[in-house]
Amino acid sequence: MILTNKGNYSDSDPKHGLIDPNSIKILLEPKFSLVVEKDYKRSTAHGKLNDVFHAFKELEWRHKQIWDEQVSKLKLLKKELISASPESKKKLKRDEINELRSNQTFVYPLMVLNDNLTIINNNITSPVALATLYGLARMKPYPISGIEKSFAGFSDQFRNSVLGKLVGDVIAKRVELEKNNLSIGTEAPNFSAKNMLSKEIKLDSYRGKYVLVEFWASWCGPCRVEMPFLLQAKEKNKDLVVIAISFDEKIDNWKLAVESDKISSFVNLIDTMGIKSELFNLYKIQYIPQNYLIDKSGKIIAKNIYGKELTSMLVDRYLPD
Structure with a gap:
């Protein structure tokens, strides 16, 4: 369900969640409670499912904060580069910029993956964790090895569910694809x-x-x-x-x-x-x-x-x- 500070909207009309910046998403479940914060976007629902869902949302907010800080730092470094003198100082600024950009491209995504997998591994009895794992498995830049290991931690009941079979199929296809890739120790094909x-x-x-x-x-x-x-x-x-x-x-x-x-x-x-x-x-x-x-x-x-x-x-x- 998508809630806004002006009314209730069901998932049958999800466009409201895209249009209204004050919307929040909650999961419908028996005996859940809603805590409304002054900053409405930080309002949370509590319950067996929603607590896990909220853990992922908190992680998403934290990652966004880290990303925003990196973007701000990058803007500042670019300004400092313009006024930097002599050339040796310019080189130091360029090195900082290159390192930050590299972190954004390669280090940050792995941090996002590993942090999410930590929550998943701690909640292997939750369908919310399995649904999140499904989303991660479909994102090709993420290494499949950790995702496959997390999936193995779920019970047979979860792995054999409709969602579990979807996750298993995606993982199997990606594992097979990686097997066909060039591996360490093999001869590099001439070209x-x-x-x-x-x-x-x-x-x-x-x-x-x-x-x-x-x-x-x-x-x-x-x-x-x-x-x-x-x-x-x-x-x-x-x-x-x-x-x-x-x-x-x-x-x-x-x-x-x-x-x-x-x-x-x-x-x-x-x-x-x-x-x-x-x-x-x-x-x-x-x-x-x-x-x-x-x-x-x-x-x-x-x-x-x-x-x-x-x-x-x-x-x-x-x-x-």
């Missing part, structure tokens, strides 16, 4: 793509070197955020070959992005077929940015490492001194 001079470059021509293959595009914000971290990794290990493969359909956009992001030291390649390309399917790409670290023998030793973790893992764990 070829054109460079800035329209010359075909092959992956296996770099056999005997450590190679980081980064799939990206100029229009992909998170991809562009990662470029400074790739540059740092490259600077710390001169022997590392970074092959940045763009799925831009327009070559001019790709070239402008390469120049703007100052990544000319990379092996910059492009496949203008985008998601329809053979390369996209060959590497089982579901989203970008996506990357693979390949050792001297051509085997995948790590994948999908981003931000500060990328530079620290590359230099400290995988690459030789």
